Structures are given as C-alpha cells and as structure tokens.
Amino acid sequence: MKSRKMMKSKKSCSIQPHTCAYIPAELLTQILAILPVKTLVRFRCVCKSWRSIIDDPVFVSMHLKLNNFNSSKLISLEGLGPDGYSGCSLTVRNANTFRKTGCVFKSSERYYLLGRCDSLLLMFHPNTHEMRLINASIRKSLLLADCPILPCFGFGPEFIFGFARLSQDYKIIAISFESIERVEPRQTRVAVYTLSDQQWAIRENGLNIDWLSFDRIRGPYYVCDGAAHWLAKEVGPGRDWRPTYLVSLDFDTETFTFSEIPDDLDNFDSSRSLFLLGESLAIFCVSFRTTRIWVLEKKSGKKDWTLWFSGRSSRDCLDLFYRRTHVITRVLYYEGDGGYIVYEKQSYNIATGQVELLGKFMSRHVEYEKYSESLVLCNGYETEDMSSSHLS
Structure with a gap:
C-alpha cells in the first residue's frame, strides 16, 4: 500500500510541469503581461512557446501599457569627478529621496542624455558623435549608425526622440539649422532614424518650420500623444519674454504645429514650465x-x-x-500627498507649498527622467550586454 501511494505521488509530480500546456494562450498572455521585465527575461528560456509570446511586438506593446512606469524611481545620468566631466554613470534612484537603488553602467567617457521615450534612453557622446539607445531595465545597449548630418560651425544638430503611433516605430529626428548671425534661418537639414530599419534617411524638403515668427524656449522637450512638445515665444521688439505658444512635432507626419497656451492673466509676471501630468501635457505657472x-x-x-x-x-x-x-532642467510630476514636483534635485509639494532637498545627492551635472520598464531591444537587435556595469 505504501509503495502504491508513493507511485501515485511521483506520477502526479511528473504531470505538474505540463499543466501549463492546458492554459489557454490568451490567458497565459495576460498573466505574462503583468509580470516584471526581469521575470519575463528569465521566462523566455522556459520553452519556445513562451519565448514566441514574450518576443511578439504586440505583447511588448501590451506589457508596456500595463507597466507604464514605476512612479517611485528616477533614472539619472550623472557626471563623475570633481568637475563632473571625468566620466558618467547611469543610476537608478528613489524619486522621494534620490537615494541610489542601482547602477546600470559607468563610463570613463562623458555622455549626454538627449531624450527618453517609454523605457528607451537616447545617449550621445559629444566627441565621437556616437549615439546609443539604452534600455536600463534589461541592461541592453544599441549602437546607432552615424548620423548623416554633421555639426555646423561647432553646433551639432538637434535630436528629437519619440514614438510614431501610426507606424508603431521609434524615431529620432535630427534637425540642423544654418543661420546668418543666428537670426534668420538660411537652410534646414533634416534626417530621420527609424528603429525598425536601423537606418538614417535624409528629408530633402526639411520640415515645415516657421522659426522666423517663433523662438523656442531653451529646455527639454516632452513626448506625449505621438509628438514632442516645447514652449516657445514670439520674436520681435516689445514681445513677452515668457513663453506664449506650444510647439509640437508629430512623429508620424514629421510636421510642426503651434498653439497658444493659457494667458494666466492673474499671474502676469509668472514663470512657466512644461511637464507631463500622467499622460497629459501640463504647464506649471509660478508668480509672487x-x-x-x-x-x-x-x-x-x-x-x-x-x-x-x-x-x-x-x-x-x-x-x-x-x-x-535660465536653468535647463526637466520638471517631473509624481503622485503622493497632494502631488509633488521634482525640479533641480528638489521636490515641491503643490498642496503644502513645501520644498525639500532630495537627500545629499550633490553631483554638479545630472540629467534625470522617470524610470520605466519594457522589453524593447530584448530580441531582434544586435545589442550589447550592460550587465558588467561598464560601457565600452
């Protein structure tokens, strides 16, 4: 009797690993879609069917929507050394305290952060003009082809990174302005990089840019609803020094549009900053x-x-x-007790009006974004593994 029970228990154990085969494919996909990225990377090695599900672009998009971002973390590119130019590190920090929770990589070279879309960071080396797309959540780095537009008179092209919703593709739009005494645009050169093709393409006709009437406010752009957005002001004597227009660049049509922002007449002498409130654009106005x-x-x-x-x-x-x-710094918003804004390594509670320094993080040069996770670059690209925490 004892041996029969043992045989039954062994038989039941041998069946258990195959029970996943009876789970409907749709249910299995939904279960996998809510799991963390690190878990999914390991699950790709379980079997071919799981790997095909996880590597499917539709699944990657579904997972990204269900796991949009971790609101408690920041990803920061920090300068190393006393001058901040002796190298850099890509670090994960707690958004509430700026306390370090992980390091993605360290480099003896200085890189700059040109933009973020979903979980991808666009990084640029000013000396070699090398550009990389980095997915910090899976520690993958993709070296991009050289941009066909070279710097002009010491000024490099401007790179705008985002996601085209109709074509379901990531794009980098490089724009170079040649001007006479930096006043009147003489020529606009445009090149577009698509992640699906991994190639640059020259746009011979440029973009519909009307820079004679508007001057873009210096500062970071924000990607929302398939477009990149900036604040801009009108050019000319007697014009308001503050931004009065929103400039948007659509990644699908590759065209610019201009729209007015709130007058905010009660805050006539206010400063204005653009940021993202959830998935919507928002403007933060501060006056006396x-x-x-x-x-x-x-x-x-x-x-x-x-x-x-x-x-x-x-x-x-x-x-x-x-x-x-005058400070070019990204404004980030987080939910919390009344909501708070992260700016210049400090947090501002909009409900209480209190400003707090985020820990003792005092690096002279830091660029930060919201931390998010996705499986983009996990498969189908010749990426470099960054698990060694060093970027060559």
Missing part, C-alpha cells in the same frame, strides 16, 4: 501671488487648457522656480 497648473485635456473632440490646480505661492517656491528660469 499664486501657483497654478494647467492641463491640456480633450473635450468634444478638441483639446483645451483646463485649470487643474490653484494655490498660494511661497518664498521657497519662488526661489526654486521663478528665479531659475
């Missing part, structure tokens, strides 16, 4: 009296600015935002 947040929302088929928050200003808020309009 109030702080306001306007959100671009879709109503009746059209997009319009809606006042999302209004509160009293504070001296700390003025010192952080209003007096630093």
